[in-house]
Amino acid sequence: MKTLFKVLIIFSLSIAHRESDAQDFDYFENNPIWKVTSICSQGYPCIASSAFNYILEGDSMINGLEYRVLFSIGQTELMWFANPPAGCSGSSTFNYVAGFVRTGGKKIFFIPNNET
Secondary structure (H helix, E strand, O other): OHHHHHHHHHHHHHHHHHHHHHOOOOOOOOOOEEEEEEEEEOOOOEEEEEEEEEEEEEEEEEOOEEEEEEEEEEEEEEEEOOOOOOOOOOEEEEEEEEEEEEEEOOEEEEEEOOOO
């Protein structure tokens, strides 16, 4: 009886493993948004604080494969630690194509936009 039980468990696990391998995931089907916050030095005492989103909008064909267009949209604000130096104040917004993404099986492929 124990042997039959072990065989049934192994058989069930092997079928479950095959089923999970057969699924084709589409990580981008619900239009995900990646929120990013970054604080970087711009040379003492100036720092840049950025808050932006990566979003998917539109499609593009590259080498016969369909990619989703990845945009970066956000704002950067310049701040300082001490007395403000010249050129270390203000804010700016940005909206640019960061690259192109697609899925294939359980992998994600990314091509950066080298024009930015």
